[in-house]
Structure formats: structure tokens, C-alpha cells
Amino acid sequence: MTNNINYPFFVFNPKSYLYGEDLLLIAKRADELAMKYPECSILVTVPYTDISAVKNATKKIIVTAQHMDGIKPGRGVGHVLPEAVYHAGARAVFLNHAERPLTISDLGKSMKRAKEFGIQTIVCADSIDEARAVAIMGADVILCEPTELIGTGKTSDDSYIQQTNQAIKAINENILVMQAAGISTADDVYRTIKLGADGTGCTSGITTADSPIDMLTDMVDALVRAYKERG
Template structure:
């Protein structure tokens, strides 16, 4: 499958909540949903050690790494080699997450390396100004997520969502905008997409749900419902 990220898109990012068999169960469900809704993209972000297993068990999702370093094969003890995650099956990567921030120089190097490898970049921005800077750098997706809202269940206010969308698109209309701060319910997903985001995602809202599989399903269905109601063509 191609690693082109279509919109709308949904990112299931279990961070370190899930691994091994539990992660595979959710990844397989995401794969089923990606097959059911081929007009959207579903990305699953997995720990490095699970990339290969998730890739082998799925066909329709975009397997995504949590981070990578802009290094070449050789020295780099403890670093994440781009060639390694690509070989394992990752075709997209998160960069500059609040839990793994990068200096501007390191971010630029990682983005350059990802582009050379054919790995799509989802780059996190904490503010509108940071989002503008990352748009100039040429990210494939910009995740606009105020750090203070991560994991709180409180979403970004409507004006922030709309302003960041507009600021990024004014620089490069081809960059996809992801809004995911505080997403914890299917209703949050629906509202965020209706506001104009190209995609959204969730972590603890799914992993801590009574039924993570049902929550994942409900969120993807809410994504598709909102997008269709927007009447927007891909």
C-alpha cells in the first residue's frame, strides 16, 4: 500500500500504554476500519520494538514510529536510526512531540532524512507561531497541540483550531493539519473534524476505555460522519 496520507485521517497513538498482543488486537481492528473506509487514512503509532509485528499483521494502516533521529548508519548508540524503522515497516513518524522535543537543528535534520527515506512526517507544534515555522520547513502533517492540554480530556478551543488551520494553509495548502489535544470521545472527534481539521487522533481515550476496540471504532466512524457532512472532496 502507499504511504500517502489521505484526509480525513485518524491516528491511534497508544504511546507506551500498549505493546505486544494487546497492541496487535487494536492494530488489527484499525486495519479492518481502514479497509472499510478506504477514502481515509488510519495511522497507528507503535513502539519501535513492535513496528515489525504490527506491519506483518496489517495491510491497510500506515504504521508509524514514535520518533527517529536524523542520523546515518554508523555511530549512534541508543539513537533511532531511520533506516531501521523503515526496514521494520514504518512509513510515517512523529517528530517533536512534547514527550520527545527536538531542537530546531535536530528537527530539520530528522525531517530532511525522513523525506529522503520516503517516510511521512507528523510534526508537533505547541503554538501558532511554531506551527507556522514548521509549515515553512515542509512537514507533511502538523499536529497542533498545546502541551498543557495533552492527556487532560480538554480540547483546544474553536478559535485555536481555526486559527492554526488558517495559518498553516496560508503557507502551504498541501500540508495536512491535525488537531488532537484532549480528544477523548467520539463527539470530540466529530467536532474537531467539523471545525475543519484534516485529521485527529487519540491515546488514553481509547486505551483507557471500557472497550478500546469499540472506542476506536466509534471515533473512526465519527471522523467519517463529520467529514461527509462537511461536504468536502479529497
């Protein structure tokens, strides 16, 4: 199975809301949806301690680490070793998230090490200028997400989505663009994909839903529908 991320794609990032059996339950549903819609990619970001369990329990989703340091085997207590992340089963990684920001130097090191293993890099960018810089650095996916909108339920406006899409594609049309700020409903997913994003994702909109599994399903269905209608 290829580890490349196809579009449209959806990312479920449970952060630290879920772990263990509760996380496995949703990961398995995500895997069913990935098999139902083989034309798209579904990624689940997983706490380090659950990477192996989720990988072993699924077949089609891309298991994704929530962070990774640009270190090599040796010293580094409390750091996240790329070799260990890969060995555990992760094939993609989030970098520079607002909750785990990196300096440009450290980001470059982590991206370099990820490429050594063929781990797909999903790099977060707060502004259009930051998105351009990350595009030049060669990210596989850029998550364009104004920090102030994270977890608010308020999505990025149309102009921000369209401008960041255009700015990134102008530098490298092969970089995938993810827009996910404030996504909390299936309608948000539909709108974001219709506006031209390659993918989107959600955290609290799923984890705090009355039925997280139903919300995940509705969001992935909306993603596929919007992409087909976009043509």
C-alpha cells in the same frame, strides 16, 4: 499501496500504554476500519520493538514510528536510525512530540532523513507561531496541540483550531492539519473535524476505555461522518 496520508485521517497513538499482543489486537481492528473506509487514512504509532510485528499483521494502516533521529548508519547508541525504522515497516513518523521534543536543528535533520525514504512526517507544534515555522520547514502533517492540554480531556477551543488551520494553509495548502489535544470521545472527534481539521487522534481516550476496540471504532465512524457532513 501508497504511503501518502489521505484525509480525513485518524491516528491511534498508544504511546507506551500498549505493546505485544494487546497492541496487535487493536492494530488489527484499525486495519479493518481502514479497509471499511478506504477514502481515509488510519495511522497507528507503534513502539519501535513492535513495528515489524504490527506491519506484518496488517495491510492497510500506515504503521508509524513514535520518533526518529536524523542520524546515518554508524555511531549512535540508543538513537533511532531512519534506515532501521523504514526496514521494520514504518512509513510515517512523529517528530517533536511534547514527550520527545527536538531542537530546530535536530528536527530539520530528522525531517531531511525521513524525506530520503519517503517517510511521512507528522510534526508537533505547540503554538500558532511554531506551527507556521514547521510549515515553512515542509512537514507533511502538522499536529497542533497545546502541550498543557495533552492527556487532560480538554480540547483546544474553536479559535485555536481555526486560526492554526488558516495559518498553516496560508503557507502551504497541501500540508495536512491535525488537531488532537484532549480528544477523549467520539463527540470530540466529530467536533474537531467539523471545525476544519484534516485529521485527529487519541491515546488515553482509547487505551483507558472499557472497550478500547469499541472506542476506536466509534471515533473513526465519527471522523468519517463529520467529514461527509462538512462537504
